[in-house]
Amino acid sequence: MGPTLTVTFTTTDGGKTAVKIEPGTSFLDAARSADIDVTATCGARGKCRGCRIKVLKGAVPPPTIMDEVQLGPDEVHEGFRLACQTRAIADTEIMLAPPMTEGGHQILGAGDGVGDHAGIDMNSGVEKKFVTAVIPMDEHVQSSDIEEILNAIGADDAGRILPELLQKLPAILRAEKGKVTVTTFNGTILDIEAGDTTAHKYGMAFDIGTTSIVGSLVDLETGEQLAAVGDVNPQSVYGGDLMSRLAFAQFDLGALRKLRARAVQSVSDQIKEACETANISASHIYKVVVVGNTAMHHIFLGIDPTYVGLAPYSPTVRHAIELPARDLLLKVIPNAQVCLLPIVAGFVGADAMGAILATRIFESEETRALVDIGTNGEVIMGNKNKLMACSAPAGPALEGAQIKHGMRGAIGAIEKVRIEDDVICETIGGAPAIGICGSGLIDAAAALLKANVILPSGRFRPKDDKSLPKALADRLSGSGGKSEFTLVRADLSGNGEDVTLTQDDIRQLQLAKGAIYSGVLMLQRIMEVPNDDLAELQLAGGFGNYINIESAVTIHLLPALGLDKITYVGNAALMGAQIALLSEAERARASVLANEIEHVSLAARLDFQDIFIEAMCFPDDETVKKLAGSVA
């Protein structure tokens, strides 16, 4: 074939260099072939941000998990990528080492540390003391090695003495004439090392999601994030979405063990990676805070999740859990404390608890909402006086499942749709369309609604409806429940087939968005908060990054608030885990909040049917116009 694509590199000082490459070449290799020096500190493994680029012109390739981990969702959204991870698919103009917007958003994504967070008491509970302990030399003194350690650190009482610590203590105590570093967590000794290791005090935060597991290595003294890591959740081979994963494990402890082992292995691998990236020893990681949805939380602990997946979706435990790393076989010191945040109720899990900590909704004077859109959506609403939460089973339609031409967000997926005279679709990577992903589905529905092709009930207008412009009427086929709207015709698609939206696809979207929206509506009703009184709606979670907020409002996936009131807050769950990692006061707060937050069980509410039917419908013409106006 030979080089067929042109990549133009722009440096921050404005210089430009063009290079011809073959499709599929990574931008890092492209730069190197042009003798352009690109920093790749981690060895092109996607473990640092050194080789970051920003796509200025041309198709933006879909982000890899490492892009998301290293750069954070906002930057990824703006076209930032890692040159080592991203392959050219079209003529592209890119900027080398673009400046990152530091601290540009109040809530930080997976790629950033907690930094200095206002109002958070920074005390991780982990303390290291370098002391000189007396080595028992006098037979008259009635003492022991551990008592001399306790004396040296001024411990009033022994607390729990962990036998592992004692095993090598005699040698450690005498290795440097009694000079030792003693590490405690809330008073319990975790480790004793010879010499002075006080400079090394680290922790990790993890969010174990159904789709991906992401982590963050943090210096517990400074709060600085030293490494960000992530990977797809390797449990996915046993079921891509939450409910199929649960179905796999139900009534089968062997299956549970397989799922658990994969999650634990992934976390252990990420600990290893993070330590290599930051060039620290895993033996200096003393605290690990883990969040995750209720199912992932239970599976990670090896708890039979059978009943988490069956009504009334009751968890086996809601309490905050602390256990030594040894019990999980994590690759850190045996006594490192692994802390899981508490669960509020049902599917409002430890990840939601993390998001609550991160967004500080419990400190808010005004009433706010926090929405995590996913297979299972969670809604938290309230202010410093009162918080309520519910979960809404949206199903996997928003991930492209159960949609005729649905697909995940990959190259060739329609991600944006608008209607001017005719339908205009944009695909990921600019490639010919082969299907539609969740954000495209929302966009398409919004566009068809605004163009009056879809009625508020969700039904397609008949093909022969005179009010339809010819271009759109031509795209309709079938009738009634068999109606189908062609988004991209076969001759323009990537696989020689029409990419269509069926009446059934619209119904699936209605069920999904109706579930989420009814959660928001229900809490608004119970708490008596009309849209005008809702100061802000924060979107958390991975999916929130990709949807067009205007479209989401147009189809009533989200309530009709002004666009300025709806913000995307990135991986707030991991952020909350980092906060709990750095602050025992905040970790304790999570337990208090978990008890205080009132959980509303949607299905058990008498008025749920009414609200759900309302939430499933699209707004009427007038409202759509009004919305289009208000959110413009």
Next chain:
Amino acid sequence: MGPTLTVTFTTTDGGKTAVKIEPGTSFLDAARSADIDVTATCGARGKCRGCRIKVLKGAVPPPTIMDEVQLGPDEVHEGFRLACQTRAIADTEIMLAPPMTEGGHQILGAGDGVGDHAGIDMNSGVEKKFVTAVIPMDEHVQSSDIEEILNAIGADDAGRILPELLQKLPAILRAEKGKVTVTTFNGTILDIEAGDTTAHKYGMAFDIGTTSIVGSLVDLETGEQLAAVGDVNPQSVYGGDLMSRLAFAQFDLGALRKLRARAVQSVSDQIKEACETANISASHIYKVVVVGNTAMHHIFLGIDPTYVGLAPYSPTVRHAIELPARDLLLKVIPNAQVCLLPIVAGFVGADAMGAILATRIFESEETRALVDIGTNGEVIMGNKNKLMACSAPAGPALEGAQIKHGMRGAIGAIEKVRIEDDVICETIGGAPAIGICGSGLIDAAAALLKANVILPSGRFRPKDDKSLPKALADRLSGSGGKSEFTLVRADLSGNGEDVTLTQDDIRQLQLAKGAIYSGVLMLQRIMEVPNDDLAELQLAGGFGNYINIESAVTIHLLPALGLDKITYVGNAALMGAQIALLSEAERARASVLANEIEHVSLAARLDFQDIFIEAMCFPDDETVKKLAGSVA
């Protein structure tokens, strides 16, 4: 050969049956060959007392470990044996199923349970509750499985929630419609089982000795002992006595692992055996109390014992230790609590602490002494107001080591020596003498002292000393440091060689007995307790069972108290472990006592040399005569 021995069985009603057997036949097989019905409930494995016999006439075969475990030291001393374990070595008359003396001694041996002990608050800390927990059925209720369990048992706060409990909880809670048995230890939940298992609540006590490991399975509700088990300490292959065992492990963590694994395996095996004997499930053992000397204690926990064996013999930990069985890989439920009693100081270890609990010396109005004679002797002295303790490194001479013809207590070992006109030796099993064991050595020295063959300094009189009777003078050979006294001449011995006592043997005995006695003397001096004020001296430990107390007093191994003041108390260490097993108050008391007892380091005392020299010497003629009178 054909049958050459006659065994005569006497039943308790006086009937007699004689049977001819070959030497080496077990008494059980002998009885069966005569169609005599003998109960052997455990299948002739030495695991019950059904086949017990008592030797009425003829040589008493040496006891096996199973004899000691099942019958206890007192009965073994009186000629009780297990027919399945004991082999005929001579013409013998035995009684079948002799009545056991129940509760005949205040302190019980390994073979008996703690029973009702006056003044002991019987509360093991283990509680089982059969309750019906609510199965979460209502989505409105914000709860979880474990919260319903906590509600059902009326727990105020969650305490530590152990993740293992949660893993199968969903299934257990629902197996019998919420009917579960919840087991707690001091408020922490150890296990949750479906249905009602409250009838099964067991614990085990272990004494891990240098030579043997013995255990006792106890019903925690009734205090009844359900099984007694024991075995030689399988670490012995790596060193028979304490110091060689320590030398093996010193500065070698691999060696330590080997030692630890053997002790843990032995304890696990014994748990299994005890459960089989009592026909209970190991999953119903919730508490295990372990005692042992400081070295065994450290090795069992995997603590590097290097410095336990080096001056100043400082332990790594003295605190009482509690850890879940899982951490030791013991074959009980993972959360069963393993509790080690505290250490006082140096070699005054958890076994001494057990003996202290068992003998109730801390409650005594009068001043008493507790002496454990072994490679390392421990002495505890005092009363309810004040207790002091010391340890005395006697070395292995009393076990027959470093003695020219020394041997362990086995068939052919001289165990008793007296001098009338000439020397009269009795051997174990009545076999021709092949050596001398510790108790024989003490007996021989006492007899030679009384016969004036040995001077108070420990030197043999010269062979030509006119005061010596000819029969004794004829047995002396050599002179000065090379003097040697023949106990059994070659033509009468079992191996065709003289069995002698050398001057050096006497010196070794003096060093060993001097160490023990100086411990007693030192505490008497410091506490200002003359012999007359010492109300009782209790001998604990295995060796105490075999020595002739009169001889021990005669040679000043023990102070010159009336024989009625010196009592043998059996395996008091194990007894103490059983007390701590059945009573948390007593286990807590052990920690208080361990801090209160004042440890005296003999070697560090300025007056130790004086006392040791005094203690090494034998008493002078006049004293010997007086002693012989007082103890007669």
